[in-house]
Amino acid sequence: MRLHVADHPLVAHKLSVLRDEATPSPIFRLLVDELVTLLAYEATRHVRVEPQEVVTPVTTTTGVKLSDPSPIVIPILRAGLGMLDGMTRLLPTAEVGFLGLQRDEATFEAVTYANRLPDDLTGRQVFLLDPMLATGATLVAAIDYVLERGAHDVTAVCLLAAPEGVQVVQEAVGERADVQVVVAAVDERLNEKKYIVPGLGDAGDRLYGIV
Numbered sequence: 001m002r003l004h005v006a007d008h009p010l011v012a013h014k015l016s017v018l019r020d021e022a023t024p025s026p027i028f029r030l031l032v033d034e035l036v037t038l039l040a041y042e043a044t045r046h047v048r049v050e051p052q053e054v055v056t057p058v059t060t061t062t063g064v065k066l067s068d069p070s071p072i073v074i075p076i077l078r079a080g081l082g083m084l085d086g087m088t089r090l091l092p093t094a095e096v097g098f099l100g101l102q103r104d105e106a107t108f109e110a111v112t113y114a115n116r117l118p119d120d121l122t123g124r125q126v127f128l129l130d131p132m133l134a135t136g137a138t139l140v141a142a143i144d145y146v147l148e149r150g151a152h153d154v155t156a157v158c159l160l161a162a163p164e165g166v167q168v169v170q171e172a173v174g175e176r177a178d179v180q181v182v183v184a185a186v187d188e189r190l191n192e193k194k195y196i197v198p199g200l201g202d203a204g205d206r207l208y209g210i211v
């Protein structure tokens, strides 16, 4: 597994506002959207393209277009939904699948409650969206889903990760596939409730309110 940590002052600035407990939901949602667009630039660095002839007003040249089959973007509900528009802004022709996973706050296992993915992901580039990589259980479950369906090229876009979770994902993926995690920052640690420290709290609640 490859880990890419964004190193950009704008990312750091927006992330700092996101962390602030005084930042209200409307601003939080806006910042998540902006941050994802910045991360998407890095996350799509190896998106597959193929040559395409272009007729300019001056001449004919060879450009590129995204290869078929198109990439698939999968937000992990709920919080990952806040990242969808930011990602599809850069990949407007991508298809979108959905995966509903909730962390059981007693066992910290990922529980699946929704799944709307193509059965066959062979040859598809997959982009998983989830703002928080804490224990790693949720991301490992999501990666397992897509690998079982034949994907081999998976990029997870996250806002914050805990070092513990990064290691769990690394060990779970092993040599099974080409997996990349793009993240705005890797924080210090998890606390006793397995929340990321310093973190930003519960991303889903901050985006959508407490349910």
Ligand SMILES: O=P(O)(O)OC[C@H]1O[C@H](OP(=O)(O)OP(=O)(O)O)[C@H](O)[C@@H]1O
Pocket: 076, 077, 078, 079, 080, 101, 102, 103, 104, 108, 110, 130, 131, 132, 133, 134, 135, 136, 137, 138, 139, 165, 194, 202, 203, 204, 205
């Ligand atoms: O790495 P982990 O320890 O598995 O934790 C991370 C998961 O926890 C949060 O989701 P949550 O279960 O709160 O669901 P929500 O998005 O509906 O709030 C977050 O969005 C991740 O999906």
Ligand SMILES: O=c1cc[nH]c(=O)[nH]1
Pocket: 132, 134, 194, 195, 196, 197, 199, 200, 201, 202, 203, 204
């Ligand atoms: O810090 C954390 C950990 C898990 N889920 C969150 O939303 N935040």
Ligand SMILES: [Mg+2]
Pocket: 079, 202, 203, 204, 205
């Ligand atoms: Mg939550």
